[in-house]
Amino acid sequence: MVQEHELEPETVDIGVNMGPQHPSTHGVFRMVLTIDGERVVDVEPHIGYMHRGAEKLSESMDYRAAIGFQDRTDYLAQFMNEQAYCMAVEELLELEVPERSEYIRVILCELNRVTSHLMFLGAFGIDLGYFGTSFTYGFRERERIQDIFEEVTGDRLMYAYFRPGGLAWDVPDNFVQMVRDVLPHTRQGLKDLDLLMTQNEIVAVRTKGIGAMSAEESINWGLSGPLLRAAGVDWDLRKDKPYSIYDRFDYDIPLGSHGDLFDRFLVRLEEARQSLCIVEQALDQLPDGPIMPEKMPRRLRGPEAEVYTAVEGARGEYGVYLVSKGGDKPYRLKMRSPSFCNLSALRDMTVGSYVADAVAILGSIDIVLGCVDR
Amino acid sequence: MIGIFKSMYITFATMLRTPVTIEYPAKHRDVPQRDRAFPILLWDKEVDEPFCTGCHACERACPVECMTVTMKDNPLHADEKSTRRKIVDEFWIDYGRCMRCNICVEVCNFEAIAMNNTWAGHELSKFDRNDLVLDLQQLLSQHKQDKIDAWVAE
Structure with a gap:
């Protein structure tokens, strides 16, 4: 007599390892996906492949020499990193930045934001399968x-x-011309x-309603930058905590409503346009004058103090927390990198979506691994 | 469907544009005057000696410690041909370590060091890493032979 087989087949979750050499992880990022058929059940991110100790290196040399390491953290929005670091040192040493330098900084930072967002818009196309076209x-x-x-x-x-x-x-x-x-x-x-x-239509199908995150969740995860604004939270350090001379320009902060991939794309596109508006206004107002303060000490020596300065980087709030115990070196330099904080929400965005969308969701966070690992 | 036609329109319009790329190894684009490749030393043609006095300022300021400098008494000063009492004896720069931050140029009191702003400074592929450590003669040769119009900010 033939034994009766159980008709219900058994399903198992499969672990898929993606990265660190995978081209669509935007660097050396590794994520271990657990998938049930085509659905993602769990994501485990692994970082640290690009850790170069930028914070520690900056602590081992004087304030002027450490500027080279600031570029190498977020290497797609370098001017913003430099500005955050310089603002921290200026606040510590109570240096007054001349008008002309402030304007040039703003022009370069905003142009840098455009280059960074152009990089995102191009790479996002690749993540969606638009191979090369938008990228070029x-x-x-x-x-x-x-x-x-x-x-x-x-x-x-x-x-x-x-x-x-x-x-x-x-x-x-x-320069102006x-x-x-x-x-x-x-x-x-x-x-x-x-x-x-x-x-x-293809982009719309691939992006609308995918990887959505509500405003409340975004705030709870500590997201910042275009990701937070795509969820509809009106928070931009340039407007809400004006640093440098950003209060002198007239521009809008684009906001999304759903917090999905499509909104993130649109927010960045509009932000790039608004940056160009700021550049135009700054070029009109650009004054003449010195670029360094008159009383510039030859050796930069800080008092015993702690400062935190943050700028609105291309990916979010880029902060520098600087502790000085006197002398010409920082005692501690902590970089609050937006990529790292935004990446922490990857699991909540990805779980429940298809495997193919995992790449697009990761792309929409717009991480820079140099900024994540520092 | 409209959206896809718009995309195709952009693609075709771009197809008719002139290319913006340059076929690199065959053609070289102009590098700007301020271009920063790797640091070189400058040669004082009036006295026929390097500007560098070997004062260690750049060596101390270098964030990646890629420089080694030594100093000696200037023989030309004894003959009263030169005003420099001390002169550089040996100078090594490891281009493999250098991160091109321009700090050595800024701290130099004698305007003796500058960044290479020619293509020769960028095309440095070598088979051996040790070949990237340049000595004094190699560092001076570019400016000595008038191959460089060095730019140093005031």
């Missing part, structure tokens, strides 16, 4: 701004241009990306 479009426009940075600072990626107190040297004479010539191209490039992706 984004890079084409990014390159023009990169050329300005190269003319001004001399380097293409690791600028090391800001100094505690001001700037390393003045901008070239044709150079930026004005590039702005129309950048606007056109953003328009191209807008036409290419915003109304595209």
